[in-house]
Amino acid sequence: MKIIHIAMQAFTVVIFVYIAAVILSYSIMFVLAFWTLRKERSLDRRELDERFVDAFLSKPVSILVPAYNEETGVIATVHSLLNLDYPQTELLVIDDGSKDGTADVVISQFDMEKADKPADLQLATKAVKEIYRSRIHPNLWLIRKENGGKGDALNVGINFAKYSYFCTIDGDSILDEKSLLRVMKPIIMSDGKVIAAGGNVRIVNGMDVEYGAVSSVKLSGRPFVVMQIVEYLRAFLMGRIALSRYNLVLIISGAFSVFSKKPVIRAGGYNTTTIGEDMEMVVKLQRLLKEEKLGGRIEFVADPVCWTEAPQTMSVLRKQRRRWHQGLLESLxxxxxxxxxxxxxxxxxxxxxxxxxxxxxxxxxxLAGYVYVIAAFFMGGIYYEYxxxxxxxxxxxxxxxxxxxxxxxxxxxxxxxxxxDVFRMMALTLTEVVWYRPLTLIWRVEGLIRSLFRISSWGDMERVGATGTKGAGK
Structure with a gap:
């Protein structure tokens, strides 16, 4: 009993110190995020957009859309990208050997024909099978390739990208009209010293989408989805804003990011063997900046919004979270x-x-803290108070x-x-510690275990499409 008593006391100290450290870290992040957003809140975003139009002309962007089995949402994504308010872009949809009709719906919807496209093959990739170009939108391309994973698809896109900057968008994501303008702004204002910038990602489930644009913002009726919305707000608005302020960013979402092509190629392109290729790329760039003393920055921009589909079932959410955590450990x-x-x-x-x-x-x-709470509650005495x-x-x-x-x-x-909607999200957060948080902790620990045993599996996510989606083809 004495050994158990000593072990419980030692663990009590460890868990309390850890939670206190987390609370302190989050408190600092919250204050930094508040001050940053307070400053930006007073700015006229439309005026800023117009002020840099001439500068945007000198920084054209290649938009890369890696797509694997994205038949349900890829047309809405392409429509949103064609509607972007940006002076000069090209759009490359890279079909990574999809088993569904992803390529077929893009070819049909946008009247595509086979074509040739110049490429600078600096990154080794799986073989490209066919290239198509839209007759309706000459800057829209479809590249069909052998399956090699998202990282390999992005490397193919980089090889074929015409411009010095490229933007990565997931095949199920939708951008607001001004999003590309605003995520490029740090790069423009820094005269190229910012080599990568990531935008804000929000969940589109439950929204009305028409021809690639969110026409009505509504909160989903599913508690699982609402809790993910809250998680995204906490991660993006607190964590990434604070880290970005001091050039400490290690993650910018692969769902919506812009990169300078030259340093990405210099860093070896995207890793094709890791699950978390987006974080891996950012860490590689931070490492490159420091080792070669390039003095560049990587930033997160809170204003530009990318809408993406989130898991709606427990099984799919579990696959996603354990995959994310596995990718995190692999990169670190x-x-x-x-x-x-x-x-x-x-x-x-x-x-x-x-x-x-x-x-x-x-x-x-x-997670051990949750187990401790249950065990200490039944042990009574001072442990009950703990x-x-x-x-x-x-x-x-x-x-x-x-x-x-x-x-x-x-x-x-x-x-x-x-x-x-705001009050509903706040009310649901009161229950988070009872059901949602423990589940995500279990799944993240699963990801650690899978990484230790080198179990690499992306895990398919069933796409259901946004509510009221129009313009997605037949």
Missing amino acids: WAHRKMAFNPKYGAVGMISVPYFWLIECLGPIIE SVALMLLLVLYGTVFSMGAVLLESWSLGTFPKIR
């Missing part, structure tokens, strides 16, 4: 020499350790910051203008 392990290494500046001393201790290993400690205190800390960690992220979004960006 591949670049483990950066951790606590002053050679990599603040990225090595702050950002990489944060992702190791809080994001990667955190689920193990936090369990109550720990539960309150978990509520503070999970619920308060989630509610804060919802309020921050409503105050600064106002994507969800209806008060009842």
Whole structure:
């Protein structure tokens, strides 16, 4: 019994110190995000868009859409990209050996014919089978290739991209009309010193979509989807804004990011063997910047919005979360020499350790905390008091910051203008610590275990399409 008592006391210290460290980290991020958004809230975004039009003309963009079994949503995605308010773009849909009718619906909908396209084959990829060009939209291309994964599809897109900057968009995502203008703004304003920028990602489930544009913003009726919306707000509006402020970003979403092509090729392009190719690319770029002392930056931009489809069932959400966490561990392990290494500046001393201790290993400690709460509750005595205190800390960690992220979004960006939607999200966050948080922790630990046993599986996600989607072809 004495050994159990000592072990419980030791674990009590560990879990309380960990939760306190997480709360402190999130508090700092929240304050930094608040000040950043407060400053941007006073700006006239339309005036800024118009001010840089001439500069945008000098920075044309190749838009890359890797697509694998995206028959349901790819047409809406292409429509949204064709409607972008940007001076000069080309659009490349890269069909990564889809087993459904992804390529067929694109060819049919946009009246495509076989064509040739010049390429600079600097990155090794799977074989390209066919290239098509739209008769209706001459800047729209379809590249059919052998299946090699998303990273390989993006490398093919880079080889065929005509312009010096490329934007990556998932095959089930939709951009607002001004999104590309706004995500390119840091690159324009920095005169190229910003080599990559990521935009904000929101969940489209439950929205009305017409010809590639969100026509009506509505909150989904599914609790699983609403909790994912809250998670996205917490991750993007708090974490990434704060890290971006000091050039500490290690993740910008692969669903919507812009890169300078030259440093990406210099870094070897996208990794085709890892699950989390988007994070892997950003970490490689941060490493390149520090090792070659290039002095560049990677930024997150809160205003431009990309709408993407989220899982609507528990089984699909489980596959997604364990895949994400597996990709996180793989990227951190591949670049483990950066951790606590002053050679990599603040990225090595702050950002990489944060992702190791809080994001990667955190689920193990936090899940153990839930087990501790249950065990201590039944042990009685002082352990009962510990369990109550720990539960309150978990509520503070999970619920308060989630509610804060919802309020921050409503105050600064106002994507969800209806008060009842805001209150519904806030009410649901009160239950997060009881059901949603423990589930995601279990799935993330599964991802760690799968990574340790080298179980690599992307996991298919069933696409259902946005509510009221129009213009998707027949």
